[in-house]
Amino acid sequence: MDVFNAIRTRRTIRDFTDAPVSDAVLHKILQAARWAPSSSNTQPWHFIAVRDADTIKRLGEICTQGSFIGKSQVAIAVVMGETRRPQLDAGRALQQMELVAWSEGLGTCFVGIRGEQQDEVKSLLGIPEDMELITVLPFGYRIMREPGTGTPRKPMSEITHGEKFGQALTFAD
Ligand SMILES: Cc1cc2nc3c(=O)[nH]c(=O)nc-3n(C[C@H](O)[C@H](O)[C@H](O)COP(=O)(O)O)c2cc1C
Numbered sequence: 001m002d003v004f005n006a007i008r009t010r011r012t013i014r015d016f017t018d019a020p021v022s023d024a025v026l027h028k029i030l031q032a033a034r035w036a037p038s039s040s041n042t043q044p045w046h047f048i049a050v051r052d053a054d055t056i057k058r059l060g061e062i063c064t065q066g067s068f069i070g071k072s073q074v075a076i077a078v079v080m081g082e083t084r085r086p087q088l089d090a091g092r093a094l095q096q097m098e099l100v101a102w103s104e105g106l107g108t109c110f111v112g113i114r115g116e117q118q119d120e121v122k123s124l125l126g127i128p129e130d131m132e133l134i135t136v137l138p139f140g141y142r143i144m145r146e147p148g149t150g151t152p153r154k155p156m157s158e159i160t161h162g163e164k165f166g167q168a169l170t171f172a173d
Contacts, residue, residue: 001103010099011150013107014068016140021073025104026051029076029139032100036093044083045093048125050075050136055124059136062120066111072138077125080132090134097137107142111135 001009026049033047050056051074060070069075078094080086098108113121118133127133162169 003099006099006103009150010102011107011144012109013140013142013144014109015143015145016068016071016073016107016138017143019073019141021106021139021141025101025106026074026139028104029097029101029106032096033076033078033093036089036096038089038092039083039085042083042089044081044086044089046079046081046131047093048077048079048127050077050125056138058124059121062117062124063111063113063136064117065113066109066136066138068109069111069136069138071140072108073140075136075138077121077127077136078134079127080134082130086132086134094135094137101139105141106139107144108137108139110137 030047030049033045034043038044050059056072056075057070059075060067063069076097078090080090083089094110101108113133113135121127121136122129122131122133157168160169161167
């Protein structure tokens, strides 16, 4: 799958088959994260790959915005150490993982984890207190309940500008 095709077809997936994710595929997803760019190349990230079924089930119970984690085959917790821009650096790695996973037939969904849930996940996975838990990404072979073009996007004309803000950007073709 070429890069743009992966970007264009990717959708958030909240349902997964029972098919196992091989070590080779998991390794490739983590390599995609490892090769992501980061501010001053600090690489402030850690990725905890959870394959234990009981832990995955518990993560689904804790994360109320991502109960579907419980249906995944592998969950990857993204944890950031000391860095000036944790969200930006993490975002680059997350997207690379998502796209590589998509090209392999898998799907995932960013799961927001707030407040007390953060503490519970950090305790469950042994994450040091001074590190920031960004998300837990569930991965599995995707089930698309609603085939189609996916979630809508704003029109190009609404989000792009030519030369100055508010001026229309035109294309030759
Ligand atoms: C920063 C961020 C946080 C999100 N948090 C959640 C979440 O907690 N639970 C959830 O089900 N989806 C979550 N999503 C998924 C979005 O709802 C989804 O990406 C958006 O609707 C666009 O759909 P698409 O990814 O299929 O293009 C999150 C996405 C992002 C980028």
